[in-house]
Amino acid sequence: xxxxxxxxxxxxxxxxxxxxxxxxxxxxxxxxxxxxxxxxxxxxxxxxxxxxxxxxxxxxxxxxxxxxxxxxxxxxxxxxxxxxxxxxxxxxxxxxxxxxxxxxxxxxxxxxxxxxxxxxxxxxxxxxxxxxxxxxxxxxxxxxxxxxxxxxxxxxxxxxxxxxxxxxxxxxxxxxxxxxxxxxxxxxxxxxxxxxxxxxxxxxxxxxxxxxxxxxxxxxxxxxxxxxxxxxxxxxxxxxxxxxxxxxxxxxxxxxxxxxxxxxxxxxxxxxxxxxxxxxxxxxxxxxxxxxxxxxxxxxxxxxxxxxxxxxxxxxxxx
Amino acid sequence: xxxxxxxxxxxxxxxxxxxxxxxxxxxxxxxxxxxxxxxxxxxxxxxxxxxxxxxxxxxxxxxxxxxxxxxxxxxxxxxxxxxxxxxxxxxxxxxxxxxxxxxxxxxxxxxxxxxxxxxxxxxxxxxxxxxxxxxxxxxxxxxxxxxxxxxxxxxxxxxxxxxxxxxxxxxxxxxxxxxxxxxxxxxxxxxxxxxxxxxxxxxxxxxxxxxxxxxxxxxxxxxxxxxxxxxxxxxxxxxxxxxxxxxxxxxxxxxxxxxxxxxxxxxxxxxxxxxxxxxxxxxxxxxxxxxxx
Numbered sequence: 373x374x375x376x377x378x379x380x381x382x383x384x385x386x387x388x389x390x391x392x393x394x395x396x397x398x399x400x401x402x403x404x405x406x407x408x409x410x411x412x413x414x415x416x417x418x419x420x421x422x423x424x425x426x427x428x429x430x431x432x433x434x435x436x437x438x439x440x441x442x443x444x445x446x447x448x449x450x451x452x453x454x455x456x457x458x459x460x461x462x463x464x465x466x467x468x469x470x471x472x473x474x475x476x477x478x479x480x481x482x483x484x485x486x487x488x489x490x491x492x493x494x495x496x497x498x499x500x501x502x503x504x505x506x507x508x509x510x511x512x513x514x515x516x517x518x519x520x521x522x523x524x525x526x527x528x529x530x531x532x533x534x535x536x537x538x539x540x541x542x543x544x545x546x547x548x549x550x551x552x553x554x555x556x557x558x559x560x561x562x563x564x565x566x567x568x569x570x571x572x573x574x575x576x577x578x579x580x581x582x583x584x585x586x587x588x589x590x591x592x593x594x595x596x597x598x599x600x601x602x603x604x605x606x607x608x609x610x611x612x613x614x615x616x617x618x619x620x621x622x623x624x625x626x627x628x629x630x631x632x633x634x635x636x637x638x639x640x641x642x643x644x645x646x647x648x649x650x651x652x653x654x655x656x657x658x659x660x661x662x663x664x665x666x667x668x669x670x671x672x673x674x675x676x677x678x679x680x681x682x683x684x685x686x687x688x689x690x691x
Numbered sequence: 692x693x694x695x696x697x698x699x700x701x702x703x704x705x706x707x708x709x710x711x712x713x714x715x716x717x718x719x720x721x722x723x724x725x726x727x728x729x730x731x732x733x734x735x736x737x738x739x740x741x742x743x744x745x746x747x748x749x750x751x752x753x754x755x756x757x758x759x760x761x762x763x764x765x766x767x768x769x770x771x772x773x774x775x776x777x778x779x780x781x782x783x784x785x786x787x788x789x790x791x792x793x794x795x796x797x798x799x800x801x802x803x804x805x806x807x808x809x810x811x812x813x814x815x816x817x818x819x820x821x822x823x824x825x826x827x828x829x830x831x832x833x834x835x836x837x838x839x840x841x842x843x844x845x846x847x848x849x850x851x852x853x854x855x856x857x858x859x860x861x862x863x864x865x866x867x868x869x870x871x872x873x874x875x876x877x878x879x880x881x882x883x884x885x886x887x888x889x890x891x892x893x894x895x896x897x898x899x900x901x902x903x904x905x906x907x908x909x910x911x912x913x914x915x916x917x918x919x920x921x922x923x924x925x926x927x928x929x930x931x932x933x934x935x936x937x938x939x940x941x942x943x944x945x946x947x948x949x950x951x952x953x954x955x956x957x958x959x960x961x962x963x964x965x966x967x968x969x970x971x972x973x974x975x976x977x978x979x980x981x982x983x984x
Contacts, residue, residue, distance in 0.1 A: 404809065407809060407887075408808075410887040414891075415804050418801045422819065422820055426859075427819075436833065495720075496723060499724075501970070501971070503727055503731045505966075505967075506732065506735050507731050509738060510735070512912065512959075513959045513962070514933070515916055516918050516934035516938055517934070517954075517956075518738075521738075524948045524951065525737070527948075533740060536755055562737075565734070568734070569734075570977065570981070573978055573981070574977075577982060615982075622827075626828075628918070628919055629934070657832075658923060663833060670830040674830050
C-alpha cells in the first residue's frame with residue numbers, strides 16, 4: 373500500500389530535485405562526499421558551541437588576566453601586573469596553601485578509606501547490596517544541602533550534634549568552624565564523606581576485574597593474604613588508583629560549595645583559614661569586581677589542574 | 692539466599708570440622724560484616740539526622756533522639772507556604788531537565804559523528820573537544836558572566852543552562868559506546884533507504900540506551916546540585932535554583948536549624964528517592980561512566 377503510493381509520488385519528487393539546486397548537488401555526490409556533508413550537518417551546531425562557549429571564553433580569560441578592569445570603566449592593558457600582584461599578595465599564598473591542604477588531606481584519606489571499605493565489602497555476601505547502597509547514598513546528595521547539615525553538626529553546645537555527643541560522654545568541647553586550625557578539616561570532612569561512595573564503587577569494579585586465577589595460584593602457593601594484597605591486588609589496581617587519585621585531586625583542588633556554605637557569615641573564614649582558590653576567584657570577581665586580577669587567579673588554577681592531569685598521563689603511560 | 696549460605700556454612704564449619712581455624716575465620720568474617728555495616732549506618736547518619744530534625748518542633752531540635760517524640764510536618768508547611776521553595780524547586784527541575792535532554796542529545800550526536808563518519812578534520816575536532824575537559828568551569832565563569840551580561844542572559848533560564856547544553860565528557864563516553872555498534876547494522880539501514888540522521892536516531896541510538904541513561908543520570912545530578920554558576924548568573928530570588936536558594940535561606944533564618952534541615956531535605960530528597968528506586972541501575976551506570984569516561 374505504502375509502496376504503491378510511494379511510486380505514485382515519485383515523479384513529483386524528481387521534479388523537485390530538478391528544480392532544487394541543493395538537492396541535485398547532494399545527489400551527484402559520491403558516498404564518501406555525502407558522508408562529509410552529513411558529518412558537518414551533525415557537527416555544525418556543536419562546533420559552534422565549543423568555539424563560542426568553551427574556546428573563546430578560555431582565550432578571553434587569558435587575555436583578561438593581562439588587563440585591568442573593574443567592569444564599569446575601560447579595559448586597559450596591564451602586562452604582568454596582575455601576576456606580580458598575586459605573587460606579592462599574602463592572602464593569595466594563604467589561599468594557595470589552603471587549596472593544597474584540601475588536596476593533601478582529602479585525597480589520601482578518601483582513597484585509603486574507600487579502598488579499605490571496598491576491599492572488605494568485596495568479600496562480604498550477606499546484605500552486600502544494602503551495605504553498598506548505604507555507602508553510596510551520600511554521593512547522591514546535594515553538596516550545598518549537606519554542607520548546611522554538617523554546619524549544624526559542628527555548632528557548639530547545646531546546638532551541635534558532635535559537641536552534644538562529646539558533652540554527654542563528659543568530654544570537653546571542640547571548636548570546629550570557629551577555630552583557625554580545625555575549620556579546614558571540618559569543612560573538608562563532608563566533601564570526603566560525599567565522595568567516598570563513588571570511590572568505593574569504582575574500587576570494587578576494579579577488584580572484580582582482577583582474574584580469580586591469580587588468587588587461586590597464590591592460594592596454592594600458600595601466600596599470606598597480606599602478601600596477596602600488596603603483591604597482586606594493589607599492583608593490578610594501578611589504573612583504578614591513578615584514575616581515582618586524579619579524579620579526587622581535581623575535585624579537592626576545586627572545592628567551593630562546602631566552604632562557601634559552611635562559612636557564609638564570613639566566607640573562607642575564620643581569618644581566611646578555609647578559603648580555597650575558587651572562593652578567592654569568586655570574591656575577587658563578584659564582590660571586588662576586579663576582573664583582570666580574578667582572571668589571573670583562574671589561570672593559576674588552570675595551570676595547577678593541568679599539571680595534575682599531565683602527571684596522570686605520564687604515570688599511565690609508564691604502566 | 693546469601694544469608695542462608697552464610698548460616699549453613701557457619702554451622703557446618705563449627706559443627707563438623709570442629710577446627711578452631713575455621714571458626715576463627717567465621718568470627719573474622721562476622722566482625723568484618725559488622726564493622727562494614729556499622730560504617731554504612733554511620734555514613735547515612737547525616738541524612739537521617741537531617742530528615743528527623745526536619746520533622747521536629749523547635750524545642751526538640753537539640754535532643755539527639757532520631758525519632759521525634761512529636762513528629763510534625765509544620766516545618767514543611769511553613770517552608771513551602773513561603774512560596775520561594777516552590778519556585779526554586781521548579782527552577783531546578785526545569786533547568787536540570789532541559790540541560791539533561793540537550794546534553795544527552797548533542798553528546799550522542801557528536802559522539803556518533805566522530806565515531807562513524809569518515810571526514811577530514813575528524814581527529815582535530817575530537818582532540819579539540821577532548822581538550823576542553825582540561826579547562827575548569829571556574830576559569831570560564833568570568834567570561835561567561837561577561838558574555839551573559841552583554842547578551843542579556845543574566846537572570847534567565849537560558850543563562851543558567853547554556854554552559855551545560857553539551858559536555859565533552861558525555862561526547863567521549865558516547866563515542867566509546869558507539870564503537871560497540873557494528874557498522875553492518877548501519878550499512879543495512881543505509882541500503883533500506885534511511886538517511887544518516889534516521890540511521891543514528893532509529894538504529895544506533897536504541898543500541899546504546901544503557902549508556903544514554905547513565906549519561907542522563909550524571910548530567911541531571913550535576914545540574915541539580917550545581918552551585919557556583921547559578922549563584923553567579925542569577926540575581927533575583929525568583930530565578931534561584933534550589934542550592935542557591937537554600938544557601939540564601941540558610942543565612943536568612945540563621946539559627947532556625949529545623950527550617951534549614953527542612954530546606955536541605957527538600958533540595959536533596961528527590962535525588963535520594965531516585966537512587967533508592969533505581970539503585971542497581973544507577974550504580975551500574977556510575978561504574979560504566981566512571982571507567983569508560
